[in-house]
Amino acid sequence: MRIIVRGDAFSPDFIPPALPHREEQLKQLSAYMRSFLDSPGSFYPRAVLVGRQGSGKTVTLRSFGGSVKPPVKFAYVSCFINRTFTAIVSSLAQQLGIVVPKRGLSRDELVNVFLEQMRDKDLFAIVALDDVFNLAPDAISIFIRMGLETDKLGTHRFGLILVSHTPDFIDALDPSTRGILGKPIVRFPPYTRDQIFDILRQRAEIALAPGSYDEDILDMIADITGAEEGAENKGDARVALDILYRAANNAESDGVSRITPEHVRRASKEVLVGISSDILKGLPLHAKLLLLAIVRALRGGKPYVTFGEVEEMYKVVCEEFGQKPRTHSQLWAYLGELRNKGIVETRLNKKGEGLRGRTTLISIGTEPLDALEKAITSMAIEELR
Ligand code: ADP
Ligand code: MG
Helix, strand or coil, X not given: CCCECCHHHHCCCCCCCCCCCCHHHHHHHHHHHHHHHHCCCCCCCEEEEEECCCCCHHHHHHHHHCCCCCCEEEEEEECCCCCCHHHXXXXXXXHHCCCCCCCCCCHHHHHHHHHHHHHHCCCEEEEEEECHHHCCHHXXXXXXXXXXXXXXXXXXXXXXXXXXXXXXXXXXXCHHHHHHHCCXXXXXXXXXXXXXXXXXXXXXXXXXXXXXXXXXXXXXXHHHHCCCCCCCCCCCHHHHHHHHHHHHHHHHHCCCCXXXXXXXXXXXXXXXXXXXXXXXXXXXXXXXXXXXXXXXXXXXXXXXXXXXXXXXXXHHHHHHCCCCCCCHHHHHHHHHHHHHCCCCEEEECCCCCCCCCCCEEEECCCCCHHHHHHHHHHHHHHHHC
């Protein structure tokens, strides 16, 4: 029985024809960029999209990208996939149709070649760096400053859109770069239950056979995944759509023509139970070691540990595994990755929590620590063998 009639509508690249409950964000983003699009060269537009995983940042950004018209080009890079400065510049260059040497140049030289080519080819581009928290602050700074290089560019040739799950990366920039960026923030709140319902309904209409599901099924998924006060991992449209997709698959493989609540239950168990071992396996070695350090630090029984405590523990773990500890900023990037993948949660401390100043608190809400420690330890040992 075919229930899924358009599988591509569940792929991460799919851009739906409309974005329910993101009209406002799309409008704000377009407003930041509009004057540049209307008269390229007029100024240097910037925007920062901020929201948790699954809050629709990427899909909104790509949908905006689709509306960018010549002479302005739109270039999109995921900093989760392209993690080095050179890889990002290469990807941008490729999308903009310019050639830069793959190796042999310093960062400054690479940027200069890139800017010269922009000028010589008379290009205008809106550059979007998605999940930019994966980059070190000094690399982010270079991209922010590039748009101001009007001496080398001849005119304002860039617009910049940065995407992150929190605005923390802005605080980590040096003050003058922070000043250039400003605070043009577009916020993406977690989706409420009713909003997720609308998103599910839209996708079901596109992707599933008519009559293969009841609205009850969509309600059920929205109930499980909609944002609630205090729940840091809810309101994620990706999780909701993933449950719908798996439920539809389960029904198909049972050979029936309708999705039942039981299919949803099975699917939600698959999606929501803990952290998949594939995700853990895919982490770089030192992200695993950092995670191990977090688990060990949390074993003290506190619900949260500070980044400082984790760093101390990480050094011990490195010694145990005969590894040279990575730098502070690298660890920050790994922490961002752990958070982005939903493995750990982080927040800034509040006043009156008995800690001095602002510090990042880290917790793990989903997985029993025992199981997690065992899994990471054996993966790390395996990897070092
Ligand atoms: P983020 O980048 O914030 O982590 P995404 O943009 O990747 O989130 O969205 C996660 C998934 O949910 C994607 O499959 C996306 O197509 C879908 N989605 C998110 N918001 C909406 C929306 N408002 N309407 C339709 N689909 C959405
Ligand atoms: Mg995204």
